[in-house]
Amino acid sequence: MKSFQYIFPKELQAVPKLLAEYGEKCLLYAGGTDALARMKDGINSPELVINLKKIKELGVVKANRKRVEIGAAVRLADLPTDVRVRKFPGLIEAIESVGTIQLRNMGTIGGNLNQRPRCWYFKSSRFPCLRKGGESCFAIYGENKYHCILGGYPCYIVHPSDIAPMLIALDAEVEILGTKKSRWIKVEDFYVLPSQDPLHETVLQRDELVTRILVPQKAGLLKSHYVKFRERDSFDFAMVSVAVAGQLNDAVLTDMRIVLGGVAPKPWRARKAEQVLEGQRMSEDLLLQAATEELAAAEPLEQNEYKVILARNLMKRAIQQWADAR
Amino acid sequence: MAGWKSPEQMTYVGKEVTRVDGAEKVSGRAKYTHDVYFPRMLYARILRSPHPHAQVISVDTTRAEALTGVKAVLGKLRDEVNYVGDEVAAVAAVTEFKAAEALSLIKVEYKVLPFVVRESEAMRDSAARVFSGREKNVGDWEEEHEGDVERGFAEAEVIIERTFHMNVQVHTPFETHGCVAKWEGDELYMWDSTQGVHGTRSGLAQHLQMPENKIHIYTHHMGGGFGSKFGPKSYNAVCAQLARIANVPVKLLLDREEELLATGNRPSSFQTIKIGARKDGTLTAFQLESYGSGGVGGGAGVPAPYIYYFPNWSVRHRDVYINAGAAAPMRAPGHPQAAFAMDSIMDELAAALGMDPLDLRLKNDRNSTRQQEYVIGAEKIGWTNRHKSRVGHKVRGFGMGAGQWGGGGERSTKAMVNIYADGSVDVRIGTQDIGVGTRTIVAAVAAEELELDLADIKPKIGESDFPWAPASGGSVTAPSVTPAVKRAAEKAKNKLKSIVAEKMGVAEDAVSYAGKIFSISGRAENISWQEACRFLEGSSISELETWGEGLSSWGTAGTQFAEVEVDIETGRVRLVKMVAVQDCGLVVNTLTARNQVNGAMIGEIGYALYENRLLDVETGIMPNADLENYKIPGALEMPDFDVTFFDQHERGVIGLGEPPAIPGMGAIANAVADAIGVRITELPITPDKVLMAIEKAKEGKA
Numbered sequence A: 001m002k003s004f005q006y007i008f009p010k011e012l013q014a015v016p017k018l019l020a021e022y023g024e025k026c027l028l029y030a031g032g033t034d035a036l037a038r039m040k041d042g043i044n045s046p047e048l049v050i051n052l053k054k055i056k057e058l059g060v061v062k063a064n065r066k067r068v069e070i071g072a073a074v075r076l077a078d079l080p081t082d083v084r085v086r087k088f089p090g091l092i093e094a095i096e097s098v099g100t101i102q103l104r105n106m107g108t109i110g111g112n113l114n115q116r117p118r119c120w121y122f123k124s125s126r127f128p129c130l131r132k133g134g135e136s137c138f139a140i141y142g143e144n145k146y147h148c149i150l151g152g153y154p155c156y157i158v159h160p161s162d163i164a165p166m167l168i169a170l171d172a173e174v175e176i177l178g179t180k181k182s183r184w185i186k187v188e189d190f191y192v193l194p195s196q197d198p199l200h201e202t203v204l205q206r207d208e209l210v211t212r213i214l215v216p217q218k219a220g221l222l223k224s225h226y227v228k229f230r231e232r233d234s235f236d237f238a239m240v241s242v243a244v245a246g247q248l249n250d251a252v253l254t255d256m257r258i259v260l261g262g263v264a265p266k267p268w269r270a271r272k273a274e275q276v277l278e279g280q281r282m283s284e285d286l287l288l289q290a291a292t293e294e295l296a297a298a299e300p301l302e303q304n305e306y307k308v309i310l311a312r313n314l315m316k317r318a319i320q321q322w323a324d325a326r
Numbered sequence B: 001m002a003g004w005k006s007p008e009q010m011t012y013v014g015k016e017v018t019r020v021d022g023a024e025k026v027s028g029r030a031k032y033t034h035d036v037y038f039p040r041m042l043y044a045r046i047l048r049s050p051h052p053h054a055q056v057i058s059v060d061t062t063r064a065e066a067l068t069g070v071k072a073v074l075g076k077l078r079d080e081v082n083y084v085g086d087e088v089a090a091v092a093a094v095t096e097f098k099a100a101e102a103l104s105l106i107k108v109e110y111k112v113l114p115f116v117v118r119e120s121e122a123m124r125d126s127a128a129r130v131f132s133g134r135e136k137n138v139g140d141w142e143e144e145h146e147g148d149v150e151r152g153f154a155e156a157e158v159i160i161e162r163t164f165h166m167n168v169q170v171h172t173p174f175e176t177h178g179c180v181a182k183w184e185g186d187e188l189y190m191w192d193s194t195q196g197v198h199g200t201r202s203g204l205a206q207h208l209q210m211p212e213n214k215i216h217i218y219t220h221h222m223g224g225g226f227g228s229k230f231g232p233k234s235y236n237a238v239c240a241q242l243a244r245i246a247n248v249p250v251k252l253l254l255d256r257e258e259e260l261l262a263t264g265n266r267p268s269s270f271q272t273i274k275i276g277a278r279k280d281g282t283l284t285a286f287q288l289e290s291y292g293s294g295g296v297g298g299g300a301g302v303p304a305p306y307i308y309y310f311p312n313w314s315v316r317h318r319d320v321y322i323n324a325g326a327a328a329p330m331r332a333p334g335h336p337q338a339a340f341a342m343d344s345i346m347d348e349l350a351a352a353l354g355m356d357p358l359d360l361r362l363k364n365d366r367n368s369t370r371q372q373e374y375v376i377g378a379e380k381i382g383w384t385n386r387h388k389s390r391v392g393h394k395v396r397g398f399g400m401g402a403g404q405w406g407g408g409g410e411r412s413t414k415a416m417v418n419i420y421a422d423g424s425v426d427v428r429i430g431t432q433d434i435g436v437g438t439r440t441i442v443a444a445v446a447a448e449e450l451e452l453d454l455a456d457i458k459p460k461i462g463e464s465d466f467p468w469a470p471a472s473g474g475s476v477t478a479p480s481v482t483p484a485v486k487r488a489a490e491k492a493k494n495k496l497k498s499i500v501a502e503k504m505g506v507a508e509d510a511v512s513y514a515g516k517i518f519s520i521s522g523r524a525e526n527i528s529w530q531e532a533c534r535f536l537e538g539s540s541i542s543e544l545e546t547w548g549e550g551l552s553s554w555g556t557a558g559t560q561f562a563e564v565e566v567d568i569e570t571g572r573v574r575l576v577k578m579v580a581v582q583d584c585g586l587v588v589n590t591l592t593a594r595n596q597v598n599g600a601m602i603g604e605i606g607y608a609l610y611e612n613r614l615l616d617v618e619t620g621i622m623p624n625a626d627l628e629n630y631k632i633p634g635a636l637e638m639p640d641f642d643v644t645f646f647d648q649h650e651r652g653v654i655g656l657g658e659p660p661a662i663p664g665m666g667a668i669a670n671a672v673a674d675a676i677g678v679r680i681t682e683l684p685i686t687p688d689k690v691l692m693a694i695e696k697a698k699e700g701k702a
């Protein structure tokens, strides 16, 4: 790790200015569970580290008639007990599935949405891969068991967030602040595929940061459920995960939103599956048909064909569990 | 000298004794090598090769030496590097970060050479050479046979052939390798996380060309080794040399990546086995062709045919070299690999014969201890009622496996017992506690022999200046240490008896000792331990004694059973229960012994289901060189453990380190096959493999 300057701004407005000035040479730091590891591993060698924890508005949860607004630096561990957030059971499930208790005690929701990929070629400074500005992707012909099956070219990461898929299922937005203005965009539109930008996972501009997560109150009327499958329960990222939100009346499915984690470089909105399900009566065959149609476009790599089967089975299971829940 | 009493007659031996250093450990007071600190101490780092194979043309350390805070530099440790992580140079600086920065300033000119990291590729004549100048990447065939294999297969009514593949497992002790070196004049004091203080001393003496009596190694507490820490290793010498150059203490701790790349591993193993039997289950022939790789090291062979009796067999093995870190002994070297393949194919055979796998083993295992252990284990796991229950997509399965090990004592082990005038006692023995509770059994055996309280004994271990004891490996520690301690304690006790006799003016055989009291035959007065010790008048008793026959033995038998639940929609295997039935003679401490078996089973679960050292074929780099991606099981992966010791206390003490680390992989793999109806022949049994196997089986049926 190289020496760096470490600051704790109190004013939110100061941050975009610093970002604009330092660009890639600075690093936002809140929980540190991802950023610190990247610094230690030599993936990021910032000159300036901006700790966001002293900025009050980033650390609060608010609610009004329209939405629940979660500050980006709110700790994950503080959310499941918050009555305003508890209205979205699927979101609680997603938050509680993140990492370990220790990581949730430190990690923040904004950090979770902005975490960098876990691709081992990305995480090791030994590989100058495409996403780090290098020439080529090491995963495509390398060890790619954990890589993506959808949306992959020319980088094959999976987006590691558990919370983002659920937020997309709930039609949530993020508030983004830059030097000139702040803007709101759907979480769904926050992430980009490598074909659009192989260097970044989000649409954030150089001077921008996520300040709040905005969950519409009406999402509280939906049933929601998050299922995460991991290879090792004690601590693992999702191999595949499924966020489900929608309505079930007399076994008929409406307003269905299904988002997959662990299968694509961004949280994967399963629109084909949603279309198959919409307005239909629940049945195992229907669920399998929806999953199969969604995954028809999958292009597995040499070592991850299993993910197609896993994603299919897990989609079915997630929706069944979702339907069975009270 | 006297043998062991029976466990019922003993107070500390054969009983549950909590660790004498437990409170020290859990409160953080116990000083591990990583905790050792001296004022002005420097921190060292090793520069390691980024290339799997290269010639080191030159190492320019000028800029590193010029960096403020850098106090010592060692350039060009090798002319050729043969794996990513091989040592190139080293520095010592005032902080760890300074040292790391200095490494980045060392300019190394490499001539990058072709490399190979896949065993199958390395065996080809056309393959890149792992070592420059060597003709091939394979060792010689090692062949052995007995009987007439061809006749054996001709007699067989059922013949099965399968190929099994075992991944590379890395030791991953929680405390990484590391040491602190401190010179005082021409004497070297070193705190090291080692499994052998004496071996480290003598090895270092050779390496540094100095006399053994000027080297002092300390391992008061250590956080595991599993076979990877038989010192000295090159980091020890590097650290000693840096400390000599800088003339202040130097600490050199490896980080987790270095630990995974360069400190040893269990070799891979590829075994093609053919096995023949008659319809009644009688085994007639066994044939094995195997290869495996310990990276740039050897030792990938397996003991075969393992355990079961074959009148006719032949085995052929050769080691393959690849550009990866060298193997090191790891808990029962070779045995887990042999057992996994053997127990897997035994179950395949049982299925082909329509026989219960338990019956097949009872029929073909000639070890009478295991015969009885199988019955106990089967009872504990509920073998006879093991109908597969299916709850939705979850299927249960049951499997078993078996193992054997030696684990005898080292004859030259010595211990010293000191009795002081105030009645206190210490025991000195140059063993080390790798984490299994050795310090506790040293105290327990002395307390037992001297009939004192455990708290009266101060066990002193982990120093090379104490009497010789072997390295902690091969399950030799308990059978080496306990006889030496018992005999030294007995000798010291007899010495005290003779002093009492002299003081009281009676013959020695007129004095007897029991329950802290010396009594004199024919006299009413008693002399307490304390009073007797006062006769020493400021002096002390110091008795050295060597290991002796009759207190320990050699050879263990064990079996394990596993119950698993497989989620056929996700491929996830969950251990429900593991049963171990194990013989190890006289169990010295039933509490820590059970810990040891549990720990071994945890390692087996890792080996069977999670751990896998990967090597990127294009670059030769290990992509999962961290504990996020080199997956070891955690608390949530633990099943219900059920450990039974098969009581053979009359045999004396036998080691327990390796035996329970052997049978589990076969048991788990068999349980998975039982659950899903398809056999996974490659470890670790991860969800991807299970899902693909189930899918393939479905396609086959359709």
Ligand code: SF4
Binding pocket: A117, A119, A120, A121, A122, A129, A130, A131, A132, A136, A137, A138, A139, A140, A147, A154, A155, A156, A157
């Ligand atoms: S998948 Fe992406 S991050 Fe991983 S090696 Fe390829 S380009 Fe780099």
